[in-house]
Amino acid sequence: MSRLNLKLLRDLAHARWQFLAITFVTALGVAMYHGSMVSYETQRASYELSYERLAFGDAWIPVRRAPRAVVRQIERMPNVVAVEGRTSEIVEIEQEKPRRPRVIGRIISLPSGREPAVNRLRIIEGSPLGSRSRRELLLEQAFARANNYRPGDRIYPRFAGRRVRFRVAGIVSSAEFIYPVMGNVFSLPMPELFGAMFADEQVLGPLIGLSGQITEVCLRTRPGSEASVAAAVKRRLKPYGAEEPILRAEQASNKLLQSDLEGNKPFLVIMPALFLGSAALSVALMLARWVQAQRGIVGFLRASGFPARAILFHYLGAGAAIGVAGGIAGIGMGHLIGMWFAAAYERVIRTPFAAPQNRPDLAVTAFALAMVACLLGGWLPARSAARIVPAEAMRGMAASQPRALARIRLPLFLAIAVRNMLRRPMRTLGTASGVASAVSLMIIAGTFRDSMMQAISEAMDDFQRYDITVAFVPERSANIVTAMNAWPGVRLAEGTLDIPVRAKHNGREKDTVAMGFARGTKLRVLRDMSGASIVPEPGQALYSNVLAKRILTEPGDTVRLDYSQNIRGRSASAVMKVGPRLRLMVALPIYMEMEDLRRRFARKLQMPPDAVTGAVIAVEPGYERIVTSRLHRTDGVGLALSRADVTRQIDEVTAFANTFIAFMYLLGSAMAFAIVYTVTDIVLWERTRELATLRTLGYGMGSVLRLVTIENIMMGLLGSALAMYPAYLLARFMLEAANTEGFTMLMVTSPTTYALSVASTLVAVLAAQWPGLRRIRRLDLADAIRTRE
Amino acid sequence: MSDSPLIVLDHVSKVYGTGEVAVHALNDICLDVPRGEFVVFVGPSGSGKTTLLNVIGGLDQPTSGTTIVAGTDLGSLNENGLTRYRRDKVGFVFQFFNLVPTLTALENVELVADLVPDPLDARKTLETVGLGEHMHRFPSALSGGEQQRVALARALVKRPALVLADEPTGSLDYETGIRVLSVMRDVTREMGHSVLLVTHNSEITRMADRVIHLRSGRVAEVEVNPSPARAEELRW
Known part of the structure; x- marks a missing residue:
């Protein structure tokens, strides 16, 4: 092995915690990509195999x-x-x-x-x-x-x-x-x-x-x-x-399967990109510090006849080493994540035939992504090292002048912190960007959780104010609902009418269901996008953004609704005016005024004049089981679904999403710590001499701790501030991509999510500076202050 | 060995900056340095010593004039040519050693030996500078003088025609400085190297074959010393 490569290995060993932290972030990025791709391709291949073997x-x-x-x-x-x-x-x-x-x-x-x-x-x-x-x-x-x-x-x-x-x-x-x-x-x-x-x-x-x-x-x-x-x-x-x-x-x-697959696609790109981008940034920051610290050595190497490209490759080698280590570890982790994703998904969706994908091409791509990220991260510092002019390197760096802003009078330690950040604005921006990527990830994960909880809470507590849903097979006269209102324990029962229709507009069409909504309904609420209560007018159809996008309608357009089932041998259709958009968790139904729906559809389909296809029932406390039990014994009741049943079904469906969100949050926190550790450690390395000098002058470790903490907290806050808008955009993009016709969420990011993400990052900052501070406490002060900058 | 001078500087000037802020680091220097000599450049801070050394070492290009070292016109070389020149013909010793902290003394020397096709044996070179017993130590475990001797061994291992030393004793105490100078003088003489040493310490001029006094970027005086002192005789 050449001595230059030996130097590289020893440098990496010397900075092993930074190396491991960045390798970890790289590995997470690779694992996210590889795991998601393996899971995605396994699902896709399993569907295709099942379709083929079962002649779908x-x-x-x-x-x-x-x-x-x-x-x-x-x-x-x-x-x-x-x-x-x-x-x-x-x-x-x-x-x-x-x-x-x-x-x-x-x-x-x-x-x-x-x-x-x-x-x-x-x-x-x-x-x-x-x-x-x-x-x-x-x-x-x-x-x-x-x-x-x-x-x-x-x-x-x-x-x-x-x-x-x-x-x-x-x-x-x-x-x-x-x-x-x-x-x-x-x-x-x-x-x-x-x-x-x-x-x-x-x-x-x-x-x-x-x-x-x-x-x-x-x-x-x-x-x-x-x-x-x-x-x-x-x-x-x-x-x-x-x-x-x-x-x-x-x-x-x-x-729905294809919609799930499509919904997953943005995750295949964005999540790994966040991690690998952060890894690239960390590599850049680490190598920039190396180059800075080894300026004299690089000058000597160049003076001794090492060509510029040897220096370039030497520092790129550090990025490559991280890429190789992160790539290999990430592929292993990704394989496990992929299997875990697939197993978690399998608990919800079981395919007739499984086609696990252990594809080398996915592993090679994941590895290549790690290499590209780390080499890109290393490129700028390596190039700057290769461009070091030996004579200038020997002369040493001139201290850069503080910017005008740094002359603002501040308390001493705050002034030092501010000036340090302003002295090298690009470096500060790079460090803050690393912190920002970690904060973003946590905000995105939190936003998913907030949005899901909000959608479920709205649906269960606001839109649906009943305890039991009933479906009649076939439809009945509303008399049955009137009778239910007299049952012991029933507080209020209201009839519902659902008619399957195909919505058509300008050549686009979508199968959905038209639901009757009577004025004066107490057990159901519809809300427009602003959250205001809304009731459909006769002749009007209300539905969500999701359906509006599928059939390309705007409020004020007309939409044609055709009865879409053949069981009656009759047809019915209506042209409706599109009303304001609704805020719905389950995003496809069309709401019409109840009498309007009966007049335009139910009667033409030879249903009773006061037809109902179901009912919603609010019960007195403690009566849910009694009323449900009675419903099961009632002729014509096809299905009686209690609030607990619905909650359980939602929990089952959202369990996978919740696990995924928790996993994302965990990874986000891990990445936050790894990045913050890397950047904080780098900053402390750079400032070893300055901090040792302060200690030599008589400042205790407490003062050093205060100085470092102030600066790192400021960096954490700057990173958090930088994260806000990109996190908002990314969360919005990913949420829109994840919304399906089956389950739609409006984007909600609670103040708690912001606070928790920033607080977690600040805690990571405080924890991450600890090893560096311990090193400073143990420094040989005399030696440290002699060391040439 | 040819009788032609090892170094020929012909009207060499180096100007940093332009206009009113222009600094003439070297000002129309004409100088010949014979082969095999131990030459000391001496002068106050800002006199152009280090700039001159950098120009001769191919680290810096003069603004005007011609620099010929061992028959090579440095002005005719591009960046790659200068790199080859430094690799093949020049060994550097700096005030701050610039050893690679993660390589042992031996590996630091081997690092440079790897560059040339026919280097000296790195171990023997270290033994020559008196570090045979410490060759497996990392720089942090060596004293300043030992580190500078590693740096010297590193400069010599390539068999350079010319050793350039910029304030090699600047970071060392008296006794260590004397030891380094002694080794430098003896080893280079033994190996037949030419040495150009820059210092602001006028006492060191006593051990030189030739002393070149610089002042304000000009050669103020060239002094030939017929009977150089031994390093151990120097006092400061």
């Missing part, structure tokens, strides 16, 4: 009812790869104790004696459906898991008001229900309350009055021809009441 459909075309024979005709159409006809019905499900008495299910037919050509199932427990004479079904695994079903258990779907006993033959996973939601207008997975199940077509057909008939055609097509083939199939099925096709991109589960 490219398009679904619902029909009112069609003869099964039509499937043969569709098979012969151009670009159709595979086709399957089936029935798909929403039904009430009764369950044995101790399970929830009544939930909702989608029961889907399977062809007799063969696997479906499209949308196959993977049996993960039990067996396929057996003899047609037995009433057996297969349960989707999320529902089975949430309700603790095993093969052999009994389950009771209701058909036309009649409860039918089925045996659970097996537990399956399905590409259509990886994200287990009921349909396109639902976004919150509630596996305990909704389940998909699959039964033999010859068993199911007679029960739903559709023997030899189908209500849905599923297609696999040649790549790129999905839309045209689906449109052609729709035309072919027109005589049978064909609906608008649902392409794979709009399929409920797939859409």
